[in-house]
Amino acid sequence: MDYTHDFEKVRRIDKKIVYKLWDLGCDLYFEESLAHHVNFRLGGNVPLLIVPNNKIGLIETLKLLKCEEFDYRILGNGTNIIPTDKSKDFAVISTERINEVRIKEGIVYASAGVSFKSLCLAASENSLSGLEKAYGLPGSVGGAIYMNAGCYGWETAENVVSIEVFDGNEIFEMKPDEAKFGYRNSVFKNERSLIILGAKFRLAHGKKDEILELMTETMRKRYEKQPLEYPSAGSVFKRPRPDFYVGTAIESLGLKGYQIGGAQVSEKHAGFIINKNNATASDVLKLIDFIKTKVKEHYNVELETEVEIWD
Ligand SMILES: Cc1cc2nc3c(=O)[nH]c(=O)nc-3n(C[C@H](O)[C@H](O)[C@H](O)COP(=O)(O)OP(=O)(O)OC[C@H]3O[C@@H](n4cnc5c(N)ncnc54)[C@H](O)[C@@H]3O)c2cc1C
Structure with missing residues (x-):
């Protein structure tokens, strides 16, 4: 494809927006496959992947796209997303370079793009306790706040003191009760205009070796129980009630190892679907529907996905 002479004809985005984004110091990737950016390693193209290089760049990008009425999604580390195979009409803004960590008197500030593992390591280096059970949680600080990620009896909300939010017009500090944290839920899931810029976490002084x-x-x-050696988006389904273990239920139906196309119910952990062999999003979505039907038939339980499907 020769796109050197006629920008508008081959790019699905206005040249004026592109020039402004370059002026803001963003790195841009055109007709970018989301398969390169989500942990599941599948999904179609977006017209533009925008990588702002600092927080101001991120804020100005958000203002610009709002003003131009160009739809977008925020990408953290892409560990909880299934983008469908078709080409998208929205841009994607990555927070990967918004990654500052500051520590003062037991309070750790981490910006949205900091990986949760880096946050845990920074805390441990400073002998700060509270995030030990979160070590190994894939994804970014923004992604963890967004869905109140949790594991081994710990939830992100436990340590959050405040969240730095941009609402399209201004930056403000949100208190945890305003964030309406629930099981894998927060206000950010329902209010897409609220963008997480960072968060402060309260931790306790502890013994580094412990x-x-x-x-x-x-x-x-994690690595003994979860199929970390394959691309996935973690546990596919929410637990419908505290006493219903989705992985155990799927396993009881003999579905471990069940495969549609390149997507497989993990043999190691039936709550995970893995990209076993060049799976498409369509393979994964068919497998999700199949599991939902079987679980409904046998347990009369409606499963809801924990992973986000980007259509
Ligand atoms: C192997 C594996 C194990 C996992 N284990 C767990 C687990 O134990 N517990 C658990 O809860 N989850 C788990 N997950 C799921 C996932 O890691 C978490 O949900 C994680 O918090 C997602 O973060 P992310 O940065 O990858 O978000 P992404 O996948 O990039 O995005 C998820 C959603 O958050 C939104 N978002 C991201 N950043 C922002 C922001 N700054 N502002 C507004 N919205 C934003 C995105 O738009 C998207 O809608 C696992 C996933 C994998 C692959």
Whole structure:
């Protein structure tokens, strides 16, 4: 494809927007496959992937796209997303370079793009305790706040003191009760105009060796039980009620290893679907529907996905 001479004809985005984004210092990727950016390694193209290089760049990008009425999605580390195979009409803004960590008197500020693992490591280096059970949680700080990620009895909301939010017009500090945290839920899931810029976490002083030991123990549990060696988006379904273990239920139906196209119910953990062999999003979505039907038939339980489907 020769796109050197006629920008508008081959790009699905206005040249004026592109020039403004370059002026803001963003890196731009045109007709970018989301498969390169989500952990599941599948999904169609977006007309533009925008990578702002600092927080101001991110804010100005958000203002610009709002003003131009160009639809967008925010991408953290892409560990909880299934983008469908078709080409999208929206741009994607990555927070990967918005990654500052500051620590003062037991309060850790981390901006949205900081990986949760880096946050846990920064806390441990400073002998701060509270995030040990989160060590190994894939994804970014923004993604963890967005869905109140949790594991091993710990939830993101537990340590949050405040969240730095941009609402399209201004930046403000949101208190945890305003964030309406619930099980894998927060206000950000329902209000897409609210963008998480960062968050402050309260941690307690502890003994570094004990913190590190618990972190290592947590990480071991993960790689012993979860198929980390394959692309996935983690647990596919929410737990419908506290006493219903989705993985166990799927396993009881003999579905471990069940495959549609390149997507497979993990043999290691039936709550995970893995990209076993060049799966498409369509393979994964068919497998999700199949599992939902079987679980409904046998347990009369409606499963809801924990992963986000970007259509
Ligand atoms: C192997 C594996 C294990 C996992 N284990 C767990 C687990 O134990 N517990 C758990 O809860 N989850 C788990 N997950 C799911 C996932 O890691 C978490 O949900 C994580 O918090 C998602 O973060 P992310 O940065 O990857 O978000 P993304 O996948 O990039 O995005 C998820 C959603 O958050 C939104 N978002 C991201 N950043 C922002 C922002 N700054 N402002 C507004 N919206 C934003 C996105 O638009 C999107 O809608 C696992 C996933 C994998 C692959």
